[in-house]
Each structure stands twice: as C-alpha cells, then as structure tokens.
Amino acid sequence: MVMSRHRVLTVFVLIATTGVVLLWLFDPAHSHIFPPCPVHYFTGLYCPGCGSLRAIHALLHGDLRQAWAMNALTVTMLPLIAYGLASEIYTHFRGPLLTTRVPASWIRALFAVIVLFGIARNLPFHPFDWLAPGALMHF
Numbered sequence: 001m002v003m004s005r006h007r008v009l010t011v012f013v014l015i016a017t018t019g020v021v022l023l024w025l026f027d028p029a030h031s032h033i034f035p036p037c038p039v040h041y042f043t044g045l046y047c048p049g050c051g052s053l054r055a056i057h058a059l060l061h062g063d064l065r066q067a068w069a070m071n072a073l074t075v076t077m078l079p080l081i082a083y084g085l086a087s088e089i090y091t092h093f094r095g096p097l098l099t100t101r102v103p104a105s106w107i108r109a110l111f112a113v114i115v116l117f118g119i120a121r122n123l124p125f126h127p128f129d130w131l132a133p134g135a136l137m138h139f
Contacts, residue, residue, distance in 0.1 A: 009092055024060045028053040048073060048118035051133030069136035073117045 028034040039047035051070035058067035059075070067075050121131035130136055 005092060009089065013089075020060070023053065023057050027057055029057075046118070046121045046132055048114045048121075050121075054133065066137065070133050072131065073114070 022033060026033050034053055037047055037050045039045060040050050049071070052074040055067040055070035055074045056078075058064075058070060059078070064075070117131070120128045123129070
C-alpha cells in the first residue's frame, strides 16, 4: 500500500512534534530517553552532530549560550534547516516557493564545512578544543 504525500507529511509532522516535545521535557544530558552518539560511544571522537540534542534542548529553553557551547554548527544551521523544512511543506501544499535551485557547489561546500567541523572539534589544542560539546561552558 502506497501512502499519499499528504499522509506521509502528516506522519512526519506528528513524529517531529513528538520529538520536540520530548526534547523540551527531557534533558538529553541527564535522561536515558535519547541514545548516546554512536560515534562518540564507540570511538571517543566527537562527530559533527555531537551535542546537537543538548543544543536544541537549550534553545527550546531559551539558553543560547549553552546551545552554542554544545554545538555551534547546529545553532548556526538550524535556521537553514527550518527554512528548508518549511519550504518543503509549503511546496507540498502550494507549489514551489522559489524556482531557483541550490548550486551543487554550495552543497559540496556545506559538506566540507561539516567534515572540517568534525575534524576541528577533535583537535586537542587551543582554540579547537573549544569546539568540543560543553567546552565553552567553563568560561
């Protein structure tokens, strides 16, 4: 059975809303509802997304400083992700929002930024050690 796009979107919105509510209610740093990052768990290295749940939890509670300390890349990219999701939803109901497409070079550049952020936050010397989740909270 093939689900209609409207039904898929409805299910996605319900799951996303449930996730946001759970993230608002439970702090990922102290709750076992959310799984640990598998990359950090198995290797001890911070992936580019490590600290993202804690950052979003902090943002949901209005703490931009803590969110930035947990994952600056997530805080920076969240408005772009929100715009992309809103644009997809709008396109689903009303048609394309913009007729332009994102150039492939921009996508490659974003990929490079994510990879470089993942590498930099694992470098054990100053100032890169500040990119580790929570490192900036000590200042």
